[in-house]
Amino acid sequence: MNPTRRSLFVKISTALVYFFLYAPIIVLITFSFNASKTNVLFGGFISRFGPLQMDGSMVVQSPCGPFHWFCELGKNKDVMNAAGNTMTIALTTTMISVIVGTMAALALQRYNFKLKPFTQMSLYIPIVIPEIVMGIGVLVLFSQIFTFINTALALNGDTQLSMGMGTVILSHIAFCIPFVTLVVQARLQGMDKSYEEAAMDLGANELITFWRVTLPMLMPGVLSGALLAFTLSLDDFVITFFATGPGATTLPIYVYGLLRRIITPQVNALSTVWVLVVFCAVMLTQWLESREA
């Protein structure tokens, strides 16, 4: 039997599922070049460069040509602000959760200690409960703490404590740690311990062994963990939605708000940029991983 033989049924259904996966994305990207301002129907591409010319709701000519909506996006202060917030949150979350998650993975894989069952359990919970439960949890926690402090210290107006970037970042870290630990632990499980034993035999102490042998061998796992944490944070809507406050609007929250009002091709342009950014992030980690291996 030919191992790569696949029946016609499998081939056709595969093609249909790929079509299902890609059709919305292709529509999304195509509409980011839409000449029609209302974005209901595709009014063709904007092909001419030059000063902005409108014909009804159609863009006839734009200084940016087909990239009209990308230029508009760049001028949109709310979007730029939200993009900045999203990146700040994602990068901070990635850095902290990778360190904490890797440490926990080492502890769980290499050591026996009293609280081990608790550590294991607590890292398992966020994976098996719906995200909204954790979101409600942090909302309740922060709102109760802040209300308590605000009344206790009689704070009001601008000095009042409220949810914002800080609460979002903390919640994202807590949400990402379990996933980083899972990925790093999987890598640790498959690692040959004899290299570390050899280093110790040759006179390296624990710290040097860790730094020169364990960590470099662990690096692919740590990088995949980082990529996972980064994409989880970048993509997250639910936890952010409940943990956010004034001044901490992220891109998903901004888009969600827009969906209830008028939609312009700017949102599509944003999606196109988004795909490109994540594509670059993935390529970068792939490249780093192939260099490490």
Add this chain to the structure above:
Amino acid sequence: MFQRIRENKPLQGFLLSSLSNLFMVVLLIIPLILTLVISFGRRAPNGTVIYTFSLDNYIRLAGFDPTCEVPGLFGCFNDLYINILFRSIGLAIATTTFVILMAYPLSYFIARAPIKRRNTFLFLVLVPMWTNFVIRVYAWMMLLRTQGVINGFLGWLLGLFGLNFVPLEMLYTPGAVLVGMVYEYLPFMILPIYTSLEKIDNSLYEAAADLGANTLRTFFRVTLPLSMPGVVAGTILVFIPVMGAFVVSDILGGKQFVLVGNLIQRQFLDARDPTFGSAASLVLMVMTLVVTYFYTRKFGFGEEIVVA
């Protein structure tokens, strides 16, 4: 001091895990306990919480009215919340079923592809997931709208034959929510099923063929049983998030289509009754934990979940 840490392995383990423990206690365990405490409380007229011990919220969730004056146990019975709960469970089961049916052939195709091409095919599954969760829902909004892409295409197609076309009302229907859910969670099923299919040794297929089994028989007696760990892991990865989802139903289902997630969200933001919302949130958590527990006890819990 340093020497003591070096020689004390349990202490090293404790220190390494302490940061993670700190985060999990403060941002997971304490919030869950607080949610439980608040769910026993009452809503003050200004929307804040009065801490007491009352089961009113749970009684209301079950469909009974604590202030009921009609005699008899079912005097004021209202199945509103029970219906919402069953709608969520039904949607989660339907989504999982469709996702398995769509993910399986694709995963099989990739697992049987030449080794060199497998990563490319997998990569192609992941690319659509690089747009944001909310943006993917928006894409379906563009497709399903009355004046959307699908209706536009159908109208154009029928127009070629000179037929008149009445646009279909697809957005704000339960079907739209189902399509959106399937789209969001499909990759979560493809990866684990692929992982378990890829592990099946080719000699097993050869043996089955040598012993005279036809394609269908080989599938049901060899392929399917051996790929069950992947299906189980994928089911958990799809079922749990759908149970708690509220964004997809909010955008594609309209105001009428309420899931448990929407109920909870509205209690915290619109209705401003955090105590009732907390109770609903805990019921949701316990329900998913119970389902996951029995499901994994029956089918086992594969390592596939890690790979995804």
